[in-house]
Amino acid sequence: MISPEMLRSFRLFAGQSNYMLEEMAILAREVELEAGEWLFHEDEGASHLYVIAEGAVSLCLNLYLNGSCSHVEVTSPLGPREAIGWSAVVKPHIYTFGARAEQNSRLIAFTAEPLRELLDDNPGFGYYLLKNLAEVIGDRLTNKCVQLLSLVLDSDGVPIVSKSMR
Numbered sequence: 001m002i003s004p005e006m007l008r009s010f011r012l013f014a015g016q017s018n019y020m021l022e023e024m025a026i027l028a029r030e031v032e033l034e035a036g037e038w039l040f041h042e043d044e045g046a047s048h049l050y051v052i053a054e055g056a057v058s059l060c061l062n063l064y065l066n067g068s069c070s071h072v073e074v075t076s077p078l079g080p081r082e083a084i085g086w087s088a089v090v091k092p093h094i095y096t097f098g099a100r101a102e103q104n105s106r107l108i109a110f111t112a113e114p115l116r117e118l119l120d121d122n123p124g125f126g127y128y129l130l131k132n133l134a135e136v137i138g139d140r141l142t143n144k145c146v147q148l149l150s151l152v153l154d155s156d157g158v159p160i161v162s163k164s165m166r
Contacts, residue, residue, distance in 0.1 A: 002028035002108055010051050012083045012132050020125040023118055024110070031109045033057075033101035039084070041098040046087035048109045052080050055105025059084070059097040077102040086133045088112035089119065 004021035007013045007028070013021060031050070033039060039050065042062050056077035063072045074097060078084060084107070087095050093112065119126035 001025070002030065006053075007108075010081050010083075012051055012129065012136070014132060015128050016125060020122060023122075027110050027114050027118065028108050031107045033105045033107070035101055035103045035105075037101050039099040039101065039107070040095050042095060044095050046085060046093045046095050047112050048085055049088040049112065049115060050084045050099075050107045050109050052078060052082050052084065053106045053108055054080055055107075056102040057082075057084055057099050057105055057107070058102050060100055061097055083133065083136050086137060089116060089130070089133065 002025050004018060004025045007021050007024055008016070013024065016024075030053070031039070033055070039057060040047075042060070056079050058077045059074050061072050061074045084099050085095065087093055088110070089112065119129060
C-alpha cells in the first residue's frame, strides 16, 4: 500500500492536505517495469498518471522516415519523484509521447477516471495538482526549446541555416 507520507515527498503533491493525500493513497498502486519495457505508447488513450518512485523512464516520440518508424528519446531519463502521463488529467486524454523504462523502475500509478472524479469533487485539490503539473509541463517545454536551439545555433548563437545560405 502507498502511504500518504510517501506521496507527500513528491513535487506533484506539494501543498496538499492530509485528507487529499489519504484519498490519493487509496487510488495509488505500484507498477514495476524492467529496463526497456514500455509503460505506454504515443497516441494511446491516457489511462494513468504516474510518478516515479525508483529508476528512470524516458519519454519517446515516434519518428517516421522512409516508411519506417523509430523511437526517439525526447527527454533525458526522468528519475525519482518525476511525474509522467499528465495527459490522464488533461484533455483530450491521449498520451503525446511514449514512455520506456531506462532501467528497472518502480512507479506509482493513478487510474485516470477515479483521479479525475476526485479532482472534480475537490476543486481546491484539483487546482494545486494542475498547478504542479503545469510547472512540470513548463519545465519540460523550456528544456525542449533549449535543446532545439542547440541544434540550430552555433556556439556564437548564429543560426546554422543562415551560415549555409551565404
